[in-house]
Amino acid sequence: MRVLLSTYGSRGDVEPLVGLAVRLRELGAEVRVCAPPDEDFSERLAGIGISVVGIGQSARALTTAAPPPSKGNLPQRAAELIASQCEVMPAVAEGCDVLLATGAMPAIAGARSVAEKLGVRYVSAVFQQLTLPSPLRRPLAYPGRPFPPEVTDHRELWRLDAESIDALFGEALDAGRATLGLPPVRGVRDYGFGARPWLATDPSLDPWREIPDLDVVQTGAWTLPDERPLPAELVAFLDAGAPPVYVGFGSMAVREGQDAAQAAVEAVRAQGRRVLVGRGWAGLDLVDDGEDCFAVGEVNHQRLFERVAAVVHHGGAGTTTTAARAGAPQVVVPQLADQPYWAARVAELGVGAAHDGSVATFGSLSAALATALSPDTAARAKAVAGAVRSDGAMRAARLLLGGAG
CATH class of the missing domain: 3.40.50.2000 (Glycogen Phosphorylase B;)
Incomplete structure (x- = not known):
């Protein structure tokens, strides 16, 4: 056929x-x-x-x-x-x-x-x-x-x-x-x-x-199931400390671009966490040469999300589902179309936080991360992961x- x-x-x-x-x-x-x-x-x-x-x-x-x-x-x-x-x-x-x-x-x-x-x-x-x-x-x-x-x-x-x-x-x-x-x-x-x-x-x-x-x-x-191995440099970064927070907006041309990356990195660091920046179509990159921050391009999200403390993303259906299946808490910063819907679903399911609006700031991301990184959210994310087919x-x-x- x-x-x-x-x-x-x-x-x-x-x-x-x-x-x-x-x-x-x-x-x-x-x-x-x-x-x-x-x-x-x-x-x-x-x-x-x-x-x-x-x-x-x-x-x-x-x-x-x-x-x-x-x-x-x-x-x-x-x-x-x-x-x-x-x-x-x-x-x-x-x-x-x-x-x-x-x-x-x-x-x-x-x-x-x-x-x-x-x-x-x-x-x-x-x-x-x-x-x-x-x-x-x-x-x-x-x-x-x-x-x-x-x-x-x-x-x-x-x-x-x-x-x-x-x-x-x-x-x-x-x-x-x-x-x-x-x-x-x-x-x-x-x-x-x-x-x-x-x-x-x-x-x-x-x-x-x-x-x-x-x-x-x-x-x-x-x-x-994605069997692609993670790059050796990324694995070394993951192995070097506590699970980081991933920040990436996929194929979205995020408003404020690198400013959003700057706000995200600062907000994650304020939570005492390391940061992984996903470059994506927005071309996000490192904001400084700090050892607690690493940038990645195209990688296996299924394997990566199993090793992060949380995923900050735009709310695409695929990213939302991959993070949910991995049991990773989420912060969704919706940009357009169906993304506010997925942000709301993440919040309703208790597996993360829905960011208010498309423009991320240090203050707004800090509040959302506090929810996503809480023990209750982490436990709920693990529970929901078992139900994802x-x-x-x-x-x-x-x-x-x-x-x-």
């Missing part, structure tokens, strides 16, 4: 596909991947023996160098992405039995259009539940399109969300579909998700409440090959 996995987004949108791809191949499937043309994504997939076909622009370049997403530039970005999909993906999807799409809304709607053109079975998946139209919560507002403050009914807000998505991406999608000989779409959001979207998150961290309006399959998070990718692979979705 041949499977095409498609995504467009940050590392958090690509890494789960690594787990799913490995499990699919273990079950005998041939796997192809379309993703942003970023070198680190290609290298990661090459590491499991899968080549990636690039679509759209570099996700890292858009995140770190371009103006932030806005009502003005989102339609253009969507048009460029969908045009790339419609040009590149049909040849990649030719002969495939199923196409699974994740990532930004234009990406999944564009991918479904390719599947429709070729008559390929289609499944959509998300790595957080906030974009699924549930009457139990408010939708996220798109940049430049805030919801009217007087509207509080959740169903009405979701109707407005659908209107915003159509206004931002409808023209781009229809233009791309026209190149494939397909008619326009009414309702971009519902078209992209399809009748039965998948939710690839851990039920203990992100429980889905069944609702009559939407049939959702929760598979669990798509992760793999590790079979989500295999479950999803079996469902995909079995025809579910």
Whole structure:
């Protein structure tokens, strides 16, 4: 069986596909991947023996160098992405039995259009539940399109969300579909998700409440045991003293950049702890030459987080899940999108602290670290770690090959 996995987004949108791809191949499937043309994504997939076909622009370049997403530039970005999909993906999807799409809304709607053109079975998946139209919560507002403050009914807000998505991406999608000989779409959001979207998150961290309006399959998070050894220099630092606090913001271009690193290092030191700085896409680095501080690039977070006192991060679904599975207390400094949700879940579960806002200061981080580094939080983090499942990718692979979705 041949499977095409498609995504467009940050590392958090690509890494789960690594787990799913490995499990699919273990079950005998041939796997192809379309993703942003970023070198680190290609290298990661090459590491499991899968080549990636690039679509759209570099996700890292858009995140770190371009103006932030806005009502003005989102339609253009969507048009460029969908045009790339419609040009590149049909040849990649030719002969495939199923196409699974994740990532930004234009990406999944564009991918479904390719599947429709070729008559390929289609499944959509998300790595957080906030974009699924549930009457139990408010939708996220798109940049430049805030919801009217007087509207509080959740169903009405979701109707407005659908209107915003159509206004931002409808023209781009229809233009791309026209190149494939397909008619326009009414309702971009519902078209992209399809009748039965998948939710690839851990039920203990992100429980889905069944609702009559939407049939959702929760598979669990798509992760793999990471056997990569930690670099020798990092191991030497870890072995040289008490467990440090890790500070890293992944593929986020963190506001205030190095100032955030400075505040974090000072706050961690004030707690009497050593510091590990994760460079990430924000390019964070050491603030001085102190022996209690060490900087790392791409490393095995599964192994690393088992050896730290706490993890200060941006609140991506993958980092949150990895830290939770490792039993590491967390401080989440959310930057955008679903990250405030994951910050709130960390606090609600008692496994860490939700930082108030996206701008970290010495005072705000000190307060959050005091909570995360408390014995009660450490005990709760260890307890929750035992409930986090590790079979989500295999479950999803079996469902995909079995025809579910």
